[in-house]
Amino acid sequence: MNTKLTLAIFPLIGCSGCENALLDAWRVNDDLFNNFEIIYSPLLADFEEPDHVDVGIVTGNVRFHEDINKLLRWHKKSKVLVALGSCACYGGIPGLLNLQNIQSVINDIYSPKISLDNYDMPKLIENVKSIAEFVNIDIAIPGCPPPKNLIIKLFEHLLKGEPLILPDKSVCNECPLNTSEDKVIRNIKRFSLEPITPNKCFLEEGVLCLGPITRTGCDARCIKVNTPCRGCMGYLYNIDEAVVKFLSSVSSMIDEKSRNIDIDKIKDLTGLLYRFTLASSKLNFIKRG
Amino acid sequence: MQKVGVFRPKIIGFLCNWCGYAAADLAGNLRKTYSSNLRIVRVMCSGRVDPIHILYAFQHGADGVLIVGCHLGDCHYINGNYKAKMKVNFLKKFLQEMGINPDRLHIDWASAGEGNRFANIVDDFIYKVIKLGPCEIKYVRL
Structure with missing residues (x-):
């Protein structure tokens, strides 16, 4: 008698870091994961497609037209569809391609001789979107890679059949760094190129840290190893609203009398603010062509 | 201003209550003529203008945004x-x-007594926007 819940992990365009995070969680918690069985995963186990699975886990983002078909097919096959990782939830790093013209990307990587209309590769999607625009996702676990405790929580909830609700507090709630009463930015620094005071809030030091708008759940793991938050857990509000509010609050924090403020030091502001979420942004102004 | 072409830009102006709006008022009292493409929104302070207001204006078809404060x-x-x-x-x-030309956003200062200066700011900015042409983006629903 097989009472195990069947799992299918199907990767789209991604780096397979989410599978590694899943295996890592699996390794430390055998009792819980004995209730599950992976029956399909091209990276880990078998790649023979079953007809039905209980839980379909999608990692990565949609990039080719084939990916959409695959996604829709697995959406029908699985009872519960879980989006694992920032790429599946918000578009992730591949979403940054929206800043570029596709032809220029092809020119850079392959050759200018190849045009979009005549090449023998799978057809690229013009505009990268998050998979939530194609199918309904039942549970979304963000993170790049997803934190171990959230994955364990996900499988506990899958076993009980309950919905999983992500925490609605910001990373600053778990941040161990010291802050002062008056939050003032006196100069803008580039992270890792200029010295910063240890154990002091990154924003007060002048390094743009996305902690205030990013959802917690990761135990501030980047900040504990002295790296500013990059926003992989997704934002607390509507994505564009959060980004613009962050811009607004940072500019209000800047000390107007300081002469060291040089905004041009911030290279690639959009890439910084939308590092994981550009694909699901509604503010896609980007001119193509 | 309308001689330049058929393109009549939509400009949203956020004017501060104490200086910018008073300057616009004075420009009216002085019978100063300036282009009618400006749609004025009065705010209590130019610092109250949130970036989301400006982006919202661009998304909904504005060709330029002008902020005038003290x-x-x-x-x-x-x-x-x-x-x-x-x-x-x-x-x-x-x-x-x-993907939007940053010249479409302009911030300038005019005190309550500078009606002429206000009219010049508006005319210069609108001339600049007319030269840039219609906004690069289409209407996007947020």
């Missing part, structure tokens, strides 16, 4: 216009990377 150091609320200036600096960088 002269630097003369803010009714001590430092609101410095904050507005910094927000505009950040937003210009953001707009450029997102």
Whole structure:
């Protein structure tokens, strides 16, 4: 008698870091994961497609037209569809391609001789979107890679059949760094190129840290190893609203009398603010062509 | 101004209650003529203008956004216009990377007594926007 819940992990365009995070969680918690069985995963186990699975886990983002078909097919096959990782939830790093013209990307990587209309590769999607625009996702676990405790929580909830609700507090709630009463930015620094005071809030030091708008759940793991938050857990509000509010609050924090403020030091502001979420942004102004 | 072509830009102006709006008022009282493409929104301070207001204006078809506040150091609320200036600096960088010409966003200062200056600011900005042409983006629903 097989009472195990069947799992299918199907990767789209991604780096397979989410599978590694899943295996890592699996390794430390055998009792819980004995209730599950992976029956399909091209990276880990078998790649023979079953007809039905209980839980379909999608990692990565949609990039080719084939990916959409695959996604829709697995959406029908699985009872519960879980989006694992920032790429599946918000578009992730591949979403940054929206800043570029596709032809220029092809020119850079392959050759200018190849045009979009005549090449023998799978057809690229013009505009990268998050998979939530194609199918309904039942549970979304963000993170790049997803934190171990959230994955364990996900499988506990899958076993009980309950919905999983992500925490609605910001990373600053778990941040161990010291802050002062008056939050003032006196100069803008580039992270890792200029010295910063240890154990002091990154924003007060002048390094743009996305902690205030990013959802917690990761135990501030980047900040504990002295790296500013990059926003992989997704934002607390509507994505564009959060980004613009962050811009607004940072500019209000800047000390107007300081002469060291040089905004041009911030290279690639959009890439910084939308590092994981550009694909699901509604503010896609980007001119193509 | 309308001689330049058929293109009549839509400009949203955020004017601060104490200086910018008073200057616009004075320009009217002085019978000063300036282009009618400006749609004025009165705010209590230029520092109150959130970047989301500006982006919303661009998304809904504005070709340019003009912010007029008190002269630097003369803010009714001590430092609101410095904050507005910094927000505009950040937003210009953001707009450029997102595909909008940053010249479509302009911040300037006019005190309550400078009706003529206000009219000149508006005319210059609208002339600049007419030269840039219609906004690069289409209507996007947020």
